[in-house]
Amino acid sequence: MIRPEDGLYAALTRRGMTRRAFLKFGAAMTAALALPATYAPRITAAIERAPRLPVIWLRGQACGGDTEAFLAAAGPSVGELLLDLLSVEYHETLMGTSGEAATAVVTSLADRYPDGYFAVVEGAIPTADDGMACTLGGRPFRDVVREVCNGALATIAVGACAFDGGTPASSGGATGSVGVADVAPDARLVSLPGCPMNVENLTATIAHYLAFDELPATDSRHRPYFAYGGLIHNLCERRAHFEFGEFVLAWGDEGAQKGWCLYKLGCKGPETFANCATVQYASGTSWNVKAGQGCIGCTMRRFWDAMGPAHARLPSTIPFAPTITADQIGLALVGGVAALTAVHGSATYARELRNKVVARRRAAAAGRVSADQLQDDPAPGATEPKAPEPAPSEPTPTEFAPTEPDAIDPAATDPAPADPRP
Amino acid sequence: MTRLVIDPVTRVGGPLRVELDVQGGVVTDAWVAATMFRGLERTLIGRDPRDAWLMAQRVCGSCNGVHGLASVRAVEQALGIRIPANARLVRNLAAGAQLVTSHVTGFYRRQLPDWADLVAGATADPTAASELARSIGDSPASSASYFEVVRGRLAALVDSGQPGIFAPGTPGGGSRLTPAASLVVGAHSIEALEWRRSMTRLQTFLGGKSPHPQTLLVGGTALTPPWGGPVLATGEHPRRPQSSAPGALSERGLVALQSLIDGARDFVEGVYLPDVLYLADAYRDATEVGRGLGNLLAYGEFPEDDSDAPRLLLPRGRLMDGDLRTVDQVEEAGIAEAIGHAHYDGESGLVHPSDGRTEPRYHGPRPPVTSLEGAERYSWAKAPRYWDDPMEVGPAARIAVALATNGEPALIIRRVLADLGIAPEALGTTFGRIVAGAIEARLVVDRLAGWLAELRANLAAGDLAFADISAWNPDRWPVEAEGWSLAESPGGALGHWLRIRDRRIAAYQVIDGSTWNLSPRDDRGRRGALEEALVGTPVPDLAAPVDVLRTIHAFDPCPACAVH
Numbered sequence: 001m002i003r004p005e006d007g008l009y010a011a012l013t014r015r016g017m018t019r020r021a022f023l024k025f026g027a028a029m030t031a032a033l034a035l036p037a038t039y040a041p042r043i044t045a046a047i048e049r050a051p052r053l054p055v056i057w058l059r060g061q062a063c064g065g066d067t068e069a070f071l072a073a074a075g076p077s078v079g080e081l082l083l084d085l086l087s088v089e090y091h092e093t094l095m096g097t098s099g100e101a102a103t104a105v106v107t108s109l110a111d112r113y114p115d116g117y118f119a120v121v122e123g124a125i126p127t128a129d130d131g132m133a134c135t136l137g138g139r140p141f142r143d144v145v146r147e148v149c150n151g152a153l154a155t156i157a158v159g160a161c162a163f164d165g166g167t168p169a170s171s172g173g174a175t176g177s178v179g180v181a182d183v184a185p186d187a188r189l190v191s192l193p194g195c196p197m198n199v200e201n202l203t204a205t206i207a208h209y210l211a212f213d214e215l216p217a218t219d220s221r222h223r224p225y226f227a228y229g230g231l232i233h234n235l236c237e238r239r240a241h242f243e244f245g246e247f248v249l250a251w252g253d254e255g256a257q258k259g260w261c262l263y264k265l266g267c268k269g270p271e272t273f274a275n276c277a278t279v280q281y282a283s284g285t286s287w288n289v290k291a292g293q294g295c296i297g298c299t300m301r302r303f304w305d306a307m308g309p310a311h312a313r314l315p316s317t318i319p320f321a322p323t324i325t326a327d328q329i330g331l332a333l334v335g336g337v338a339a340l341t342a343v344h345g346s347a348t349y350a351r352e353l354r355n356k357v358v359a360r361r362r363a364a365a366a367g368r369v370s371a372d373q374l375q376d377d378p379a380p381g382a383t384e385p386k387a388p389e390p391a392p393s394e395p396t397p398t399e400f401a402p403t404e405p406d407a408i409d410p411a412a413t414d415p416a417p418a419d420p421r422p
Numbered sequence: 423m424t425r426l427v428i429d430p431v432t433r434v435g436g437p438l439r440v441e442l443d444v445q446g447g448v449v450t451d452a453w454v455a456a457t458m459f460r461g462l463e464r465t466l467i468g469r470d471p472r473d474a475w476l477m478a479q480r481v482c483g484s485c486n487g488v489h490g491l492a493s494v495r496a497v498e499q500a501l502g503i504r505i506p507a508n509a510r511l512v513r514n515l516a517a518g519a520q521l522v523t524s525h526v527t528g529f530y531r532r533q534l535p536d537w538a539d540l541v542a543g544a545t546a547d548p549t550a551a552s553e554l555a556r557s558i559g560d561s562p563a564s565s566a567s568y569f570e571v572v573r574g575r576l577a578a579l580v581d582s583g584q585p586g587i588f589a590p591g592t593p594g595g596g597s598r599l600t601p602a603a604s605l606v607v608g609a610h611s612i613e614a615l616e617w618r619r620s621m622t623r624l625q626t627f628l629g630g631k632s633p634h635p636q637t638l639l640v641g642g643t644a645l646t647p648p649w650g651g652p653v654l655a656t657g658e659h660p661r662r663p664q665s666s667a668p669g670a671l672s673e674r675g676l677v678a679l680q681s682l683i684d685g686a687r688d689f690v691e692g693v694y695l696p697d698v699l700y701l702a703d704a705y706r707d708a709t710e711v712g713r714g715l716g717n718l719l720a721y722g723e724f725p726e727d728d729s730d731a732p733r734l735l736l737p738r739g740r741l742m743d744g745d746l747r748t749v750d751q752v753e754e755a756g757i758a759e760a761i762g763h764a765h766y767d768g769e770s771g772l773v774h775p776s777d778g779r780t781e782p783r784y785h786g787p788r789p790p791v792t793s794l795e796g797a798e799r800y801s802w803a804k805a806p807r808y809w810d811d812p813m814e815v816g817p818a819a820r821i822a823v824a825l826a827t828n829g830e831p832a833l834i835i836r837r838v839l840a841d842l843g844i845a846p847e848a849l850g851t852t853f854g855r856i857v858a859g860a861i862e863a864r865l866v867v868d869r870l871a872g873w874l875a876e877l878r879a880n881l882a883a884g885d886l887a888f889a890d891i892s893a894w895n896p897d898r899w900p901v902e903a904e905g906w907s908l909a910e911s912p913g914g915a916l917g918h919w920l921r922i923r924d925r926r927i928a929a930y931q932v933i934d935g936s937t938w939n940l941s942p943r944d945d946r947g948r949r950g951a952l953e954e955a956l957v958g959t960p961v962p963d964l965a966a967p968v969d970v971l972r973t974i975h976a977f978d979p980c981p982a983c984a985v986h
Contacts, residue, residue: 064982102430103430133459136429175782251639251888252888257646291627
């Protein structure tokens with residue numbers, strides 16, 4: 001069914017894409033993946049020859065938000081083209097056929113796709129009571145995920161629920177919901193947490209695979225560094241106001257109108273690892289901090305419980321070390337005493353990490369590293385000794401700290417802005 | 423008698439199973455089972471009421487933001503907060519645009535493959551397609567050369583052997599469209615994907631991201647105009663962070679919103695509505711199939727003023743037993759849910775949602791589930807009833823109520839129905855539901871520009887209030903408070919109920935539009951709306967239950983919303 005000669009570039013041009021636009025796409029993906037610009041031709045060339053990938057998109061305990069994000073893919077206008085070019089073979093919300101004709105696709109994957117397929121999982125996977133809180137064709141969703149993901153070239157877990165159980169797994173949940181990593185531990189997995197995931201990261205992950213025949217480097221919880229390697233706070237457009245001590249103190253106040261920092265209204269940007277601040281949404285139209293409400297930390301583990309309440313600051317802040325990683329912060333937030341160790345150890349660790357990155361960049365700039373080598377030399381952290389893992393970090397439903405009246409009491413400030421007009 | 427099982431039903435918003443008894447080529451009984459449960463009503467408990475909307479809107483990622491809005495309104499009611507006019511306008515804009523997007527996407531992605539074989543367009547004559555497109559609609563892209571390009575794309579898709587999501591919904595489903603007509607609607611279906619991205623852009627302006635916008639706020643909206651209002655100098659405060667795209671309420675942002683709204687209106691009026699009407703004409707007999715309960719319920723939506731009982735663009739009301747003239751009142755006290763046929767523990771009989779509980783326990787057969795026959799409890803959806811009656815909700819109910827209320831929208835509704843030559847009674851049928859969605863999108867998309875104009879006028883007059891935060895501090899809350907909101911999601915009548923105790927959520931219940939439509943039987947054994955509509959549907963070929971799927975998709979149901 002899939003013709004190897006029918007590469008992505010051929011398919012794209014047949015659909016009216018210009019060479020120029022295609023090169024732009026390659027460059028944008030290179031940037032999204034945080035690779036040096038010298039890699040752009042390599043990525044473009046690799047994508048050009050890549051065969052079309054069959055994609056099996058499974059949907060479990062999900063709200064459908066990640067599908068929605070996928071359909072809104074803006075890329076440099078190729079998101080929608082990728083939608084077809086990936087040849088989405090199974091997706092319950094989009095596919096034509098119903099019933100057995102549909103499930104036949106997922107029960108005969110090896111026969112149908114001898115050259116392999118990609119699995120995408122959206123939504124959490126219930127495990128309590130035989131997993132009967134989500135069934136597909138009369139079978140527990142858990143079993144379907146296990147089969148499909150273990151046989152896939154790679155699995156991409158999209159959204160917070162497929163990452164660690166997300167909403168159904170938050171405090172009060174009753175379905176024993178977990179993420180893909182717990183159900184299919186042997187799958188080659190990339191997780192793109194977030195509620196919903198940012199579709200640019202999905203496109204970039206796939207582009208990386210097409211270009212290098214490898215998945216991007218990830219941390220211990222399968223999150224790719226290119227997207228989850230840095231704190232939102234460090235690249236936030238309102239960061240300067242944080243440094244100047246200019247804060248929004250009440251909704252709609254002078255600071256809000258002037259676009260000051262949302263930290264005192266509970267923004268979790270200083271504790272959250274994601275590239276929202278740079279990639280944004282809908283081709284850079286906006287993101288939540290720009291629109292006026294702080295980050296809720298939705299890319300983080302157990303975010304409903306660990307990062308809440310949304311409008312109060314977390315009790316302790318994380319040091320703003322530019323190279324600290326999400327692995328370590330996960331610890332800091334849930335690990336109590338272990339957290340101290342992790343943060344303490346991170347300074348040394350961060351230094352080593354930076355040295356490696358610098359060395360790699362230099363080598364890449366000198367053109368001595370091939371794409372393969374780039375992969376062989378895993379991104380920092382993949383094989384590094386980890387900071388101590390937290391004691392099996394079962395969610396510790398955080399007691400909601402009483403809100404701090406000083407931060408949000410409108411009586412403390414005058415909500416009516418002075419009229420600046422003459 | 424044969425038992426026909428469809429699992430999964432695809433092109434709906436979550437895992438859905440339908441079982442039918444078929445005798446003599448006709449459905450004699452039906453069971454609709456939502457097969458996925460998450461438990462948001464449970465995970466919301468114990469959280470800060472001011473955060474509740476963030477989690478509540480995760481009920482659904484397709485009708486994005488609608489559940490967040492319902493939640494915020496319920497909290498505001500509990501705490502006695504009245505939002506400023508600007509916040510109401512911003513909320514109407516987002517929810518209105520969402521309703522339009524849902525209907526358009528529902529038609530082209532989820533319903534159309536039942537009626538048109540899109541890949542058949544690969545063999546069409548582009549000139550014929552162009553002539554047809556010009557005769558039925560008003561799309562700027564309707565030249566023969568345009569259709570030649572699209573035809574080429576479809577042909578390439580067919581050649582590749584992998585039509586992907588454009589594969590026909592039911593093989594041998596008997597599309598009645600000519601190849602030229604298939605090419606026209608196929609091209610529009612691709613255009614709808616592109617158009618949809620512009621609607622995502624609109625939602626991202628207003629919400630920061632889409633789905634799951636993040637600018638809702640108990641008391642209004644977190645969107646704020648630039649310092650001094652959008653008209654000050656070049657509109658932006660010099661120290662406001664600069665980035666490539668303008669803020670939604672800056673002068674440039676408002677202009678961008680206007681052009682996005684214009685684009686939405688052009689598409690709905692020039693492409694979507696004409697396509698629906700063309701298909702309605704081709705499938706005139708589909709307004710005979712899928713007749714449902716005849717009980718229609720609409721909570722109403724889009725407040726047009728700031729009073730306690732505002733005028734609604736889509737009015738509130740209820741029509742019983744197929745009588746489309748007498749509009750009855752809707753009382754919140756009349757709404758209740760039964761769990762006798764659902765996978766929950768709890769008391770039997772109808773329970774008002776303010777006393778409702780969610781104690782999940784799977785009671786059905788163990789896997790592999792081959793049939794639900796004999797299973798007393800068969801769905802994760804509860805069974806909502808209004809004063810004991812099952813009701814159909816959604817576009818058909820809203821449009822029928824609007825017509826019977828005889829307000830401003832009735833003029834347009836009457837005109838479209840007259841153009842089609844169908845009676846209002848046909849709204850509650852398979853194709854009638856699809857037509858109702860298109861009429862509704864037309865009504866709402868027309869109003870978007872009006873709301874934006876009002877917003878601009880307020881800003882120009884110096885009204886920069888977008889939130890009332892006088893009740894933000896929990897110290898001023900009563901120890902215990904109850905709130906609820908009745909509104910509309912694209913799928914139908916949506917209610918949120920909650921209780922606040924000691925500053926936390928103590929109880930939370932949601933009854934979504936899809937809960938009504940996908941309802942299982944109640945304790946008295948009466949079927950839900952979709953179950954009832956499926957009874958009597960012809961099934962000439964068990965391998966291709968075309969009319970069954972058409973009827974299911976016409977409801978555009980969302981099992982994820984229904985169960986939450």
